[in-house]
Amino acid sequence: MSSVSETREQNQSVNVAIDHRKGPRRRGDALYAAIFEATLDELTAVGYAELKMEHVASRARASKGSLYRRWSSRAELVADAVHHTIPGCGEAPDTGSVREDILGGLRGFAKLLNGPSGEAVRGLMAETIRDPDLMEVIRTRFVEPGVNVFLNVLRRGAVRGEVRPSALTTRIASVAPELLRQHFLAHRSPVPDQVLIEIVDEVIMPLVRM
Amino acid sequence: MSSVSETREQNQSVNVAIDHRKGPRRRGDALYAAIFEATLDELTAVGYAELKMEHVASRARASKGSLYRRWSSRAELVADAVHHTIPGCGEAPDTGSVREDILGGLRGFAKLLNGPSGEAVRGLMAETIRDPDLMEVIRTRFVEPGVNVFLNVLRRGAVRGEVRPSALTTRIASVAPELLRQHFLAHRSPVPDQVLIEIVDEVIMPLVRM
DNA sequence: TGCCATCGGAACGCCACGTGCTCTAGCCTG
């Protein structure tokens, strides 16, 4: 996380040694990895709105051409970078209590949203306005997996008799992540833990009780 | 310098008919109204993402300067135009039934979202990423009034014994509009009426029952 | 060793932004 502007100045003015037409040059996976890393660094540094392809390239010590050869837009690059970085889409714990499971699942999502991935997701949500296709990608990668997490929690709760069987629907399983997402979009991160507790105790638990 | 004035002379001689420095010129409210109308027309024509200040000005037969003198950004212009156009922020009917009241309230919002205002709101949501101040404006103008609508419905229902008193919270009153908003953002409009019915029957009614 | 796909760097045209300038219409005052 050293100073970006220094590096750029050197590139522009004097230091011939880092003209990488003459230096070591990466290809394939190594280059992909460097670009992903630079993308996340840039996300944390300036946020999605101010993320410029040129700066990502410069930070990755790559060329704009190399970026555009792989991704046709900023949104695709960021989506790939984030998806490549986060391990899975999270999984709720199995504590034997629906309340604890859902709260744990929400905390997992909140942790992602509060990090650089969150800044990315926020930006990607915005980008879906320009590009409806991207919305499909977002839904598939970030939204639907979340719903399944909570649906599984509810199923386990129903088996134990904690959850009324008629609550085992996609719509109800979507409520918790949707409220979280809505709060995340409508307020600046980080999402306070108190909000998660409120969602669980005021909404989800009364909603799924027998 | 002389070449510049030559060009200008040519432009003038060719385009005399549409040089509105000589035509009727509006001020004050008339100009505001024309700009708002042009903004909404442009919104329906090309959507928020492709809305350009230059095109709005041209459609309103106004100058960019007149726009920037009033609004410092596209987002402020659109927010003003929409807020100036919609009558109130909607009010739920009082049918004597919580289910019908909430459904009616949701249908009111959905009607707004499915029109040009919806395209505007969608775009403004995106813009809040660049401009956190704008988020405050959006919340004040479009979000919070909606919560109060549903809170009033729940209060009336509690008086009638339809709603448990502990459900009279801001958080619970927010659920319906938040789920609607989330659906609106995650899918292209128009929002199907079936979605509203599902929100009411699967989520809200079980949530607020005695 | 020689080939060639790929890389880094730089320059380019493009487009919208936001601003400044000039000329002019409409109102307001004396």
Place this chain on the structure above:
DNA sequence: CAGGCTAGAGCACGTGGCGTTCCGATGGCA
């Protein structure tokens, strides 16, 4: 009613990021 003053229309400009293209260099591979 005349003159002044405010504000609007139109145009041109500088700026900045986009996405492309070209060139020279490089590293993997036959």
